[in-house]
Amino acid sequence: MTSDALLPVLLPLGLSPLLLGVVNRTKAIVAGRAGQPLLQPYFDLAKLLRKAPVYSRTTTWVFRAGPIVGLAALVLATTLVPFGAGPAPMAFSGDLILFAYLLGLLRLFTVLAALDTGSSFEGMGASREVTFSALAEPALLLALAALAHRTGSLSLSSMYASLDASAWVHVGPALAMLTGGLLIVFLAENARIPIDDPTTHLELTMIHEVMVLDHSGPDLAFILYGAALKLWLLGALLVGVVVPLHGGPWWIDTAAALSGMLGLAIVTGLIESSMARWRLVRVPQLLIGAGVLSALAFVLVLQ
Amino acid sequence: MTLLLVALGLLLASGGGALVSAKSPRGSTAVGAAGAVVACTVGLIPAVRVLLGAPVLALRVAWEVPSGAFFLEVDALSAFFLILIFGLSALTAVYGSEYLLPYGDKKSLGPNWFFFNVLVASMALVVTARNGVLFLMAWEVMALASFFLVTFEDEHESVRAAGRTYLVATHLGTAFLLAFFLLLQRASGSLDFDRLATAPAEASLLFLLAVVGFGTKAGFVPFHVWLPEAHPAAPSHVSAVMSGVMIKTGIYGLVRMLTVLGPPPAWWGWLLCGIGLTSGIFGVLFALAQHDLKRLLAYHSVENIGIMALGLGVGVVGLSAGNPTLTVLGFAGALLHVVNHAIFKGLLFLCAGAVAHATGTREIDHLGGLLKRMPWTGAAFLTGSVAICGLPPLNGFVSEFLIYLGALHGAISPGRITAIPVLGVLGGLALIGGLAAACFTKAFGIVFLGEARSDHTAHAHEPGLAMRLPMLALAAGCVLIGCFAPWVVGALAPVVERVTGLPAESVRANLALATGPLLFVVLATLGLLVVTALLIGSRRWLLAGRCVEEGLTWDCGYAQPSARMQYTASSFAQPLTDLFGSLLQIRRRVVPPAGLFPTEASLVTDTPDVCVEYLYQPVFDGIGRGLSALRWLQHGQVNLYVLYIAITLLVLLVWQIG
Numbered sequence: 001m002t003s004d005a006l007l008p009v010l011l012p013l014g015l016s017p018l019l020l021g022v023v024n025r026t027k028a029i030v031a032g033r034a035g036q037p038l039l040q041p042y043f044d045l046a047k048l049l050r051k052a053p054v055y056s057r058t059t060t061w062v063f064r065a066g067p068i069v070g071l072a073a074l075v076l077a078t079t080l081v082p083f084g085a086g087p088a089p090m091a092f093s094g095d096l097i098l099f100a101y102l103l104g105l106l107r108l109f110t111v112l113a114a115l116d117t118g119s120s121f122e123g124m125g126a127s128r129e130v131t132f133s134a135l136a137e138p139a140l141l142l143a144l145a146a147l148a149h150r151t152g153s154l155s156l157s158s159m160y161a162s163l164d165a166s167a168w169v170h171v172g173p174a175l176a177m178l179t180g181g182l183l184i185v186f187l188a189e190n191a192r193i194p195i196d197d198p199t200t201h202l203e204l205t206m207i208h209e210v211m212v213l214d215h216s217g218p219d220l221a222f223i224l225y226g227a228a229l230k231l232w233l234l235g236a237l238l239v240g241v242v243v244p245l246h247g248g249p250w251w252i253d254t255a256a257a258l259s260g261m262l263g264l265a266i267v268t269g270l271i272e273s274s275m276a277r278w279r280l281v282r283v284p285q286l287l288i289g290a291g292v293l294s295a296l297a298f299v300l301v302l303q
Numbered sequence: 304m305t306l307l308l309v310a311l312g313l314l315l316a317s318g319g320g321a322l323v324s325a326k327s328p329r330g331s332t333a334v335g336a337a338g339a340v341v342a343c344t345v346g347l348i349p350a351v352r353v354l355l356g357a358p359v360l361a362l363r364v365a366w367e368v369p370s371g372a373f374f375l376e377v378d379a380l381s382a383f384f385l386i387l388i389f390g391l392s393a394l395t396a397v398y399g400s401e402y403l404l405p406y407g408d409k410k411s412l413g414p415n416w417f418f419f420n421v422l423v424a425s426m427a428l429v430v431t432a433r434n435g436v437l438f439l440m441a442w443e444v445m446a447l448a449s450f451f452l453v454t455f456e457d458e459h460e461s462v463r464a465a466g467r468t469y470l471v472a473t474h475l476g477t478a479f480l481l482a483f484f485l486l487l488q489r490a491s492g493s494l495d496f497d498r499l500a501t502a503p504a505e506a507s508l509l510f511l512l513a514v515v516g517f518g519t520k521a522g523f524v525p526f527h528v529w530l531p532e533a534h535p536a537a538p539s540h541v542s543a544v545m546s547g548v549m550i551k552t553g554i555y556g557l558v559r560m561l562t563v564l565g566p567p568p569a570w571w572g573w574l575l576c577g578i579g580l581t582s583g584i585f586g587v588l589f590a591l592a593q594h595d596l597k598r599l600l601a602y603h604s605v606e607n608i609g610i611m612a613l614g615l616g617v618g619v620v621g622l623s624a625g626n627p628t629l630t631v632l633g634f635a636g637a638l639l640h641v642v643n644h645a646i647f648k649g650l651l652f653l654c655a656g657a658v659a660h661a662t663g664t665r666e667i668d669h670l671g672g673l674l675k676r677m678p679w680t681g682a683a684f685l686t687g688s689v690a691i692c693g694l695p696p697l698n699g700f701v702s703e704f705l706i707y708l709g710a711l712h713g714a715i716s717p718g719r720i721t722a723i724p725v726l727g728v729l730g731g732l733a734l735i736g737g738l739a740a741a742c743f744t745k746a747f748g749i750v751f752l753g754e755a756r757s758d759h760t761a762h763a764h765e766p767g768l769a770m771r772l773p774m775l776a777l778a779a780g781c782v783l784i785g786c787f788a789p790w791v792v793g794a795l796a797p798v799v800e801r802v803t804g805l806p807a808e809s810v811r812a813n814l815a816l817a818t819g820p821l822l823f824v825v826l827a828t829l830g831l832l833v834v835t836a837l838l839i840g841s842r843r844w845l846l847a848g849r850c851v852e853e854g855l856t857w858d859c860g861y862a863q864p865s866a867r868m869q870y871t872a873s874s875f876a877q878p879l880t881d882l883f884g885s886l887l888q889i890r891r892r893v894v895p896p897a898g899l900f901p902t903e904a905s906l907v908t909d910t911p912d913v914c915v916e917y918l919y920q921p922v923f924d925g926i927g928r929g930l931s932a933l934r935w936l937q938h939g940q941v942n943l944y945v946l947y948i949a950i951t952l953l954v955l956l957v958w959q960i961g
Contacts, residue, residue, distance in 0.1 A: 001906055049845060051849075052846065052850050053851060054852045054853070055854070056853070056854060056855060056857075057853050057855065058855075059673070059856075060675060062674065062752060062910065071833065072831050072834040072838055075830075076831050079827075090827065092819065093711075094704060094818050095820070097703075097708070097711075098695060098827060101693065101695050104736065105695060106693065108744060112685075112747065112748055113748070115753060115875075117856045118752070118753030118866070118869050119857065121859070122870075123869060123870025126744065126875070127870065130737075130744055130879075131741065131878040131882070133737055134879070136734060138729075140733070142729060145725075145726070148715050149722070150713055154711050154712070154715065170873075213857055214856055218842050218845045218846065222842075226794060284882050291730065295730060301461060302722050
């Protein structure tokens with residue numbers, strides 16, 4: 001166990017809300033505003049943790065279990081994803097399946113908690129969430145399978161460790177498609193524009209924000225923190241492909257990966273500033289497109 | 304072997320006893336259920352022993368029937384299925400002893416218990432028979448016994464129609480099996496399984512016959528049409544047995560026959576993968592469109608059979624490519640999914656039965672908020688839902704993990720022959736998983752969460768102990784297999800060895816490729832529990848001393864929210880059913896609100912099975928039209944019928960002499 005062994009867990013646990021801050025700041029700058037402090041997501045979390053929640057009389061224990069099980073699944077998922085040159089604390093063949101299915105567990109409980117309120121708004125969000133995630137799932141797994149074939153290994157840590165800049169020379173088009181697929185999955189799973197709009201709720205068009213409408217206090221803090229973690233984890237999978245720089249001392253590798261994450265946050269902010277949310281009927285086309293990109297990437301790496 | 308025969312005898316005797324004591328509902332239930340439980344317990348002993356390594360049991364008694372022999376054998380594969388059959392049947396018999404009693408006022412329960420016990424005995428015989436004639440006879444008894452169980456409530460026209468569909472479908476399937484065994488007999492000169500052999504030229508034809516024949520019982524698309532009719536019509540504990548184990552005899556037959564058909568060509572594996580994908584996606588999509596809770600579960604059986612076929616497909620691709628890793632992981636995944644599906648689908652059908660029992664309806668859109676009135680049933684249903692979606696840390700994840708892992712090993716192995724079907728398996732499993740999650744959030748969320756949508760739930764209550772205990776036992780099974788996954792998978796080694804014909808060391812070495820990662824999965828499960836406990840603790844600490852209020856669900860300031868404004872199952876599934884609308888062909892009858900003060904408006908949707916609508920209905924209509932031309936032959940005059948017989952005999956005689 002070296003000093004950097006726990007970095008892939010500690011970095012997201014500590015820094016993931018900052019990622020949200022960067023996205024928000026980017027959007028503010030593009031819109032010509034000063035914007036909120038970079039650390040605003042931390043302030044929000046701290047404030048929510050100090051509040052007392054209000055529960056609906058309709059709800060049962062499922063509503064209270066939702067945020068807790070969801071955050072627990074994400075914390076466990078954090079132990080599977082490598083960052084920079086550092087392998088994840090837990091790495092085994094097939095860990096990518098556990099990763100995808102832990103996200104599935106999170107989703108199941110979020111959706112059930114939403115349905116537990118009996119509100120039609122939340123039912124609507126839940127319905128859209130399960131629709132879009134069902135379409136995003138094949139894209140994620142096929143993209144990872146393509147990486148597995150390219151690198152000949154079945155665990156996320158060794159896959160990302162054996163991916164280096166030369167891969168872009170040999171199978172550049174495949175990696176580009178794979179990046180496209182993963183980027184769409186990243187935006188969809190994290191409820192970003194053009195699939196969902198994270199800044200408003202209470203609109204009939206929203207997905208994730210409307211599902212958590214009735215959560216408050218520490219429960220909402222758990223959910224927001226979980227959302228930040230998810231943003232980081234899926235982002236790390238994307239950045240690992242785009243910036244496969246490692247081999248130097250661990251702090252240089254980590255710095256490279258961190259700047260990759262920073263870049264991703266800025267790109268996300270730019271996408272959100274420059275696009276409108278798509279009509280809901282067009283979102284499935286985008287997600288199926290992501291699946292096709294991933295499948296093509298898989299076929300291309302077979303060469 | 305004696306114990307197995309004792310179990311079979313006990314089943315028949317108690318079934319007969321239930322028939323004799325049919326006058327008293329309680330008496331026949333006591334005899335039937337107690338007999339089933341005792342017999343199943345006795346039958347479990349030899350099965351468990353063989354699976355743990357005891358020598359193979361065999362019994363051969365000469366029989367007068369041509370090519371027939373009363374030849375039974377319990378090897379690892381048979382023992383594996385026997386454990387499932389006896390285990391689930393015992394639990395459902397306990398459940399049935401309470402579930403059926405309310406029907407006792409209206410009808411005799413004796414025949415039901417008789418056929419239940421005969422069904423269990425015939426299933427046990429199917430998986431132990433080692434002679435084609437005996438196998439087909441047991442197969443037929445199984446079909447007939449389950450037919451009479453399905454038509455228990457035969458006063459309803461819908462139940463009678465379901466029974467007819469089932470009877471026709473199962474016999475069409477059996478016809479293919481008959482052809483299958485006749486061809487095998489011609490090639491090998493015997494119908495004893497240990498002497499079956501086939502010429503490679505015929506193997507592919509035999510394989511296709513087996514896929515259709517056994518696939519009809521298992522529910523492969525497009526031979527699945529009887530499943531969504533028969534399962535909802537049957538009493539719930541019978542649905543649990545039929546969906547949990549009876550349709551698996553189809554998988555058993557396919558696996559058993561794969562061992563005698565010789566080395567498979569690659570396209571067998573591709574075909575199985577294709578069938579798996581079609582059944583999986585078709586099943587889950589149609590499940591999404593259903594309004595009837597038990598019909599939804601029945602379509603999910605089609606989906607899960609698809610997942611098993613995907614596993615078998617990966618295994619057969621591995622066999623043909625000489626890749627033991629794919630072979631072992633594929634077959635182990637498929638077999639473990641057989642166990643898991645028996646457990647969670649049995650559980651879900653029992654829960655659905657409890658809901659129907661308590662509310663008098665299976666219509667999902669009429670229910671809601673049941674978790675408060677039926678906390679145990681609700682928790683059990685949630686466990687089953689998480690398991691069937693294949694989510695960690697429960698058992699469904701373990702078998703899907705094995706199939707995924709097999710497919711991923713195929714993805715990284717060189718050669719495109721294995722890589723292409725693997726692409727379909729990976730993408731398909733992921734899509735099926737996502738859609739299953741959509742379907743079960745709908746089923747659990749609409750039935751058990753929110754507010755009651757109608758008066759049906761007003762008097763809902765938890766069922767009695769006899770119904771609750773089997774549900775809890777099955778839910779515990781979901782958790783235990785999930786928590787002890789590496790050891791459960793390790794225990795499959797003798798079965799996989801029997802199925803694949805690979806040497807024991809190779810099977811063990813390749814299973815270790817899965818049990819190693821599964822240890823990490825168990826570790827992750829522990830981690831999940833610890834983190835959950837920590838989060839619960841920290842929330843309790845945070846909330847200590849604060850005033851936690853209760854209020855209304857936030858309704859955006861609307862003054863008079865009513866329970867009918869909640870999202871319904873139909874509206875929840877609508878985005879997905881619209882997306883796949885061209886496949887589902889949902890029929891909508893809409894009465895739109897009209898005028899300034901609309902008084903009535905309604906929307907009725909109905910999703911008939913496309914295979915029935917566009918495949919079987921036209922074919923059967925055509926046959927009906929064609930044969931009606933011969934109707935003049937049949938006019939009710941007995942003397943002419945006797946003449947037909949005489950002419951037929953004469954013709955046959957002339958043919959024989961000539």
